[in-house]
Amino acid sequence: xxxxxxxxxxxxxxxxxxxxxxxxxxxxxxxxxxxxxxxxxxxxxxxxxxxxxxxxxxxxxxxxxxxxxxxxxxxxxxxxxxxxxxxxxxxxxxxxxxxxxxxxxxxxxxxxxxxxxxxxxxxxxxxxxxxxxxxxxxxxxxxxxxxxxxxxxxxxxxxxxxxxxxxxxxxxxxxxxxxxxxxxxxxxxxxxxxxxxxxxxxxxxxxxxxxxxxxxxxxxxxxxxxxxxxxxxxxxxxxxxxxxxxxxxxxxxxxxxxxxxxxxxxxxxxxxxxxxxxxxxxxxxxxxxxxxxxxxxxxxxxxxxxxxxxxxxxxxxxxxxxxxxxxxxxxx
Amino acid sequence: xxxxxxxxxxxxxxxxxxxxxxxxxxxxxxxxxxxxxxxxxxxxxxxxxxxxxxxxxxxxxxxxxxxxxxxxxxxxxxxxxxxxxxxxxxxxxxxxxxxxxxxxxxxxxxxxxxxxxxxxxxxxxxxxxxxxxxxxxxxxxxxxxxxxxxxxxxxxxxxxxxxxxxxxxxxxxxxxxxxxxxxxxxxxxxxxxxxxxxxxxxxxxxxxxxxxxxxxxxxxxxxxxxxxxxxxxxxxxxxxxxxxxxxxxxxxxxxxxxxxxxxxxxxxxxxxxxxxxxxxxxxxxxxxxxxxxxxxxxxxxxxxxxxxxxxxxxxxxxxxxxxxxxxxxxxx
DNA sequence: ACGCTTGATTGGATCGATCCAAGCACGATT
DNA sequence: AATCGTGCTTGGATCGATCCAATCAAGCGT
Numbered sequence: 001x002x003x004x005x006x007x008x009x010x011x012x013x014x015x016x017x018x019x020x021x022x023x024x025x026x027x028x029x030x031x032x033x034x035x036x037x038x039x040x041x042x043x044x045x046x047x048x049x050x051x052x053x054x055x056x057x058x059x060x061x062x063x064x065x066x067x068x069x070x071x072x073x074x075x076x077x078x079x080x081x082x083x084x085x086x087x088x089x090x091x092x093x094x095x096x097x098x099x100x101x102x103x104x105x106x107x108x109x110x111x112x113x114x115x116x117x118x119x120x121x122x123x124x125x126x127x128x129x130x131x132x133x134x135x136x137x138x139x140x141x142x143x144x145x146x147x148x149x150x151x152x153x154x155x156x157x158x159x160x161x162x163x164x165x166x167x168x169x170x171x172x173x174x175x176x177x178x179x180x181x182x183x184x185x186x187x188x189x190x191x192x193x194x195x196x197x198x199x200x201x202x203x204x205x206x207x208x209x210x211x212x213x214x215x216x217x218x219x220x221x222x223x224x225x226x227x228x229x230x231x232x233x234x235x236x237x238x239x240x241x242x243x244x245x246x247x248x249x250x251x252x253x254x255x256x257x258x259x260x261x262x263x264x265x266x267x268x269x270x271x272x273x274x275x276x277x278x279x280x281x282x283x284x285x286x287x288x289x290x291x292x293x294x295x296x297x298x299x300x301x302x303x304x305x306x307x308x309x310x311x312x313x314x315x316x317x318x319x320x321x322x323x324x325x326x327x328x329x330x331x332x
Numbered sequence: 333x334x335x336x337x338x339x340x341x342x343x344x345x346x347x348x349x350x351x352x353x354x355x356x357x358x359x360x361x362x363x364x365x366x367x368x369x370x371x372x373x374x375x376x377x378x379x380x381x382x383x384x385x386x387x388x389x390x391x392x393x394x395x396x397x398x399x400x401x402x403x404x405x406x407x408x409x410x411x412x413x414x415x416x417x418x419x420x421x422x423x424x425x426x427x428x429x430x431x432x433x434x435x436x437x438x439x440x441x442x443x444x445x446x447x448x449x450x451x452x453x454x455x456x457x458x459x460x461x462x463x464x465x466x467x468x469x470x471x472x473x474x475x476x477x478x479x480x481x482x483x484x485x486x487x488x489x490x491x492x493x494x495x496x497x498x499x500x501x502x503x504x505x506x507x508x509x510x511x512x513x514x515x516x517x518x519x520x521x522x523x524x525x526x527x528x529x530x531x532x533x534x535x536x537x538x539x540x541x542x543x544x545x546x547x548x549x550x551x552x553x554x555x556x557x558x559x560x561x562x563x564x565x566x567x568x569x570x571x572x573x574x575x576x577x578x579x580x581x582x583x584x585x586x587x588x589x590x591x592x593x594x595x596x597x598x599x600x601x602x603x604x605x606x607x608x609x610x611x612x613x614x615x616x617x618x619x620x621x622x623x624x625x626x627x628x629x630x631x632x633x634x635x636x637x638x639x640x641x642x643x644x645x646x647x648x649x650x651x652x653x654x655x656x657x658x659x660x661x662x663x664x
Numbered sequence: 665a666c667g668c669t670t671g672a673t674t675g676g677a678t679c680g681a682t683c684c685a686a687g688c689a690c691g692a693t694t
Numbered sequence: 695a696a697t698c699g700t701g702c703t704t705g706g707a708t709c710g711a712t713c714c715a716a717t718c719a720a721g722c723g724t
Contacts, residue, residue, distance in 0.1 A: 001681065011704045016682060026702065043442030047382035048680035051709050056379065063412045076407055080395045083426035089445065092424045094415035110375030113421065219610050243608050250610040253585065273605040276575050278551050278582040333711065343674045348712060358672065380710035383679050666724090674717070680709105687704070693697085 001042065008036035019044060050112070058089040059299065060114035062101045064121065065094070075120070078142065081292030082118060088296065098123075102131050109137060116299050118292075122146060122154070124188065138302040140295040144312070146188045153298040155291050155313045159189055159240075159268075160196030162284035162317035166238045166266040167200040169282070169319055173326055175236040175264060179229035180212045181222070181244045193240040193268065215244065222247020223254070230255065235263055236325075242267035242274055245281055245324070264325040279323035287315045333374065340368035351376060382444070390421040391631065392446035394433045396453065397426070407452070410474065413624030414450060420628065430455075434463050441469060448631050450624075454478060454486070456520065470634040472627040476644070478520050485630040487623050487645045491521055491600075492528030494616035494649035495570060498598040499532040501614070501651055502568040505658055507596060511566035512544045513558055513576045525572040525600065547576060554579020555586070562587065567595055568657075574599035574606055577613055577656070596657045611655035619647045 005012040010033060017024050018033040025033070036042075050056045061082060063075070083090045091114055095101040105128075108114045115138065119128055122143035129151040132139045141154040163180075170178045180197040183190035194212065201208045210232055215225035226248040229237055239245040245267030249259050259265045260279040267274060270285035294313055301308065337344040342365060349356045350365040357365070368374075382388045393414060395407070415422045423446055427433040437460075440446045447470065451460055454475035461483040464471045473486040495512075502510045512529040515522035526544070533540045542564055547557035558580040561569055571577040577599030581591050591597045592611040599606060602617035626645055633640065 012680095013682080013705080014703060017703085020682080024702070029702080041442065043439065045383070045680050046443040046445040047379045047388065048709090049682075050379035051377070051383055051680080051711090052682045054709070063415050065412060079411075079424065080397060080426045083395050083424045090424045092411065092415045092422045094412045107375065110373065111378040113378040217608070219608050219612065223610065243605075246605070246608050246610075271605065273575075273578070273603065276549070276551050276578050278555065278578075280551065344710095345675080345712080346673060349673085352712080356672070361672080377710050380679090381712075383681090383710080384712045386679070667722105668724105669722080670720090672717105672719080674715100676714090676716100678713080679711095683708080684706090685704100686706100687702105689702085690700090692699080694695105 001044070004033065004036045004040055004042045007040060008033045054112070055115050056089075056113055057087065058091050058114045059085065059296070060091050060093065060105070060108050060117045062104065062117075062120070063092055063094045064101075065096050078120075078288040078292050081289040082296065085292070085296040087300075098127060102128060105131065105137070109135070116140075116303060118142065118295050118299070119152075136306060138299055138306065140298040140302070142291050142295055144188070150310065150312070153302060153311050155294040155298070155315060157286045157291065158314040158316050159193040160199070161314075162268060162286075162319070163193045163196030163238060163240065164200045165317070165319040166268075166282070166284055166325075167197050169266070169321065169325060170236040170238065170264055171200070171204055171206070173236075173264065176206055177232070177234045178206065178211065178236045178238060179232065179234035181226055181229060181237055181239040181248065182212060182214045183216065183240060183244075184214045190240055197238055215247065217241055217243035219243075219247060219250065223250040226251035227254070230263065237263060237265050239265065239267050242269050242271040242281060242283055245283070246277075249277065249324075260324045260326060266319075266325050270320050274320075275322065277324070282322045282325035283320055284317045285320050286317050290315050333376070336365070336368045336372055336374045339372060340365045386444070387447050388421075388445055389419065390423050390446045391417065391628070392423050392425065392437070392440050392449045394436065394449075394452070395424055395426045396433075397428050410452075410620040410624050413621040414628065417624070417628040419632075430459060434460060437463065437469070441467070448472075448635060450474065450627050450631070451484075468638060470631055470638065472630040472634070474623050474627055476520075482642065482644070485634060485643050487626040487630070487647060489618045489623065490646040490648050491525040491572075492531070493646075494600060494618075494651070495525045495528030495572065496532045497649070497651040498570045498600075498614070498616055498657075499529050501598070501653065501657060502570065502596055503532070503536055503538070505568075505596065507568040508538055509564070509566045510538065510543065510568045510570060511561035511564065512540075513554070513561060513569055513571040513580065514544060514546045515548065515572060515576075516546045522572055529570055547579065549573055549575035551575075551579060551582065555582040558583035559586070562595065569595060569597050571597065571599050574601050574603040574613060574615055577615070578609075581609065581656075592656045592658060598651075598657050602652050606652075607654065609656070614654045614657035615652055616649045617652050618649050622647050 001012050001015050005015050015033055018030055022030055093104055095104055117139040119139060119141040122141050124146040129145055133151040139152055141152055144154050144156040145152055180194060182194045198208055213225040213228045215221040222244045230251055237248050245265050248265045252259050252263055267281050267283040270283040274281040274283045298311060333344050333347055337347050347365055350362055354362055425436055427436055449471040451471060451473040454473050456478040461477055465483040471484055473484055476486050476488040477484055512526060514526045530540055545557035545560045547553040554576045562583055569580050571580060577597050580597045584591050584595055599613050599615040602615040606613040606615045630643060
């Protein structure tokens with residue numbers, strides 16, 4: 001910095017102002033300083049700046065060990081968008097469990113290596129929210145806070161609205177007997193999505209009784225559950241995950257039928273394999289980039305004003321229509 | 333730190349030594365300092381340490397924008413393992429192109445925010461290697477350096493060995509006419525994998541002529557290519573990607589045949605959906621954790637001794653056997 | 665008992681950028 | 695023309711940990 005100051009024939013403080021409060025400088029001086037910075041390729045030293053400012057301008061994000069069976073590809077786009085957060089760096093650390101995650105929070109905060117955290121995969125009565133709240137650490141969660149005391153800012157995808165879009169799509173294609181393939185009751189996410197189907201059916205005066213089945217994301221269980229729905233004579237199945245939709249494919253093939261042609265099928269998540277299937281799977285795409293951007297926005301606002309009330313935001317996902325849900329209306 | 337020193341009744345330098353050169357302290361003093369650190373919950377300030385030591389102990393990793401069609405789930409496990417690198421932090425930043433990636437390198441190095449980089453998805457004549465090499469920036473690549481001048485340390489998965497394992501598995505099950513479903517020639521990775529099949533077939537004195545087909549990772553192209561192989565009367569197909577294996581599934585079903593039962597199929601990458609398929613897909617699993625660990629190991633060694641010769645390492649992947657490749661030997 | 669060596673401990677200077685308060689120049693006002 | 699005020703610029707102190715050189719205590723041999 002001293003070199004830049006000398007070259008621009010100003011004091012070092014003026015260089016600092018040129019970077020942090022450019023409006024304080026006379027345009028002419030500012031230009032001279034900027035030129036010197038450019039010529040010398042000067043960049044402020046991160047550590048020195050953090051030390052003096054008492055902030056790291058870094059966001060921490062915990063990467064949990066991949067859980068088998070649970071789709072992790074979701075993280076990928078989200079992470080990319082998070083990393084693109086303007087003005088902040090992203091420090092990624094890995095944890096094997098919830099408890100370890102909080103331990104690492106403690107470490108990183110103690111070392112002042114991060115200013116805030118972004119949380120992922122929130123659970124029921126997630127201990128992280130309270131821990132961070134109690135210490136007034138800024139954080140934003142991707143995934144709603146499933147506890148009664150609604151600590152913290154969060155963004156989530158409106159699963160009900162996503163399934164609603166899928167169901168509407170089926171209705172518009174002429175289907176009337178539309179089954180829902182869900183997860184066993186009790187998971188907040190799954191119940192939320194199921195509710196989207198139920199309310200859409202009711203709005204259209206369509207039947208819901210006996211038209212739901214549930215299974216975990218395993219191929220055999222999903223196939224059996226889908227089979228049970230087909231036994232009810234449904235002409236369309238809305239699944240709450242792509243893995244479950246895959247079970248529908250299997251169940252249909254078992255009967256010599258074809259997804260899309262004989263029975264319409266939709267999934268959820270728009271996994272990478274959705275477009276690789278035959279027929280390609282219609283699925284609900286999560287707005288991960290939007291969610292990441294919203295997390296960062298909330299974080300920035302919270303850092304600016306730590307006392308503002310907590311905010312929440314639901315993002316509406318988008319239905320990606322492919323061949324598995326049509327093109328022919330099967331309900332004629 | 334001053335507080336800790338006061339509490340332990342020593343000078344601040346002694347506290348520093350307790351952390352960085354514990355062997356310099358009398359055991360008794362060390363214990364007293366450690367106790368004080370514990371009681372006060374003291375943690376060294378990252379920025380201050382970086383400033384003085386002139387190193388950040390942070391590794392940079394560029395996350396490229398997800399390319400549609402290309403599996404990104406691979407990154408997930410790799411990233412987790414990278415983040416677990418002992419003694420180093422992981423700074424993730426996002427880039428949209430190769431050129432932008434180098435720009436960001438320049439920025440981060442200028443700010444002294446990172447000490448080294450880990451590279452991913454290396455390409456032919458990758459510009460990053462030379463750029464980093466010219467500036468003597470420590471780096472390690474996941475993916476071999478495909479250029480003649482072999483700049484840089486790298487680790488890669490031995491694709492040929494992986495396909496070899498898959499092919500051997502087929503041979504052991506009694507198959508003799510084993511087809512290879514590859515990518516169009518010209519991709520280093522694809523050609524390497526194809527070579528693994530060829531050499532295994534030759535070693536066993538099995539035919540290779542007319543038993544290869546190629547397609548990109550798109551469902552229709554893959555299905556047609558797989559169909560061509562089936563026309564040749566193969567009893568087993570080794571595919572160089574899971575997406576291509578999916579094409580085999582489709583081609584078989586078109587003929588009323590079943591993967592695993594009628595014709596054996598294997599894929600590559602062990603994508604999350606491999607075990608969701610019906611039948612579950614036998615696939616070659618990449619040792620991503622090992623690759624990440626090896627990258628970090630190489631990086632640490634290079635930082636310790638910047639002049640040591642560049643090193644390379646090939647890791648052998650593991651075949652995950654599921655139902656698509658058996659259980660019945662079809663070659664009888 | 666004394667000096668000497670070894671080993672642990674101490675205070676002071678330093679890394680690079682920012683904050684603070686004081687200084688200077690310039691233009692406007694009377 | 696002198697004074698005042700505003701706005702830009704300046705040097706000095708500071709953030710927290712580490713490096714350096716000097717000091718101090720203890721242990722050993724003579």
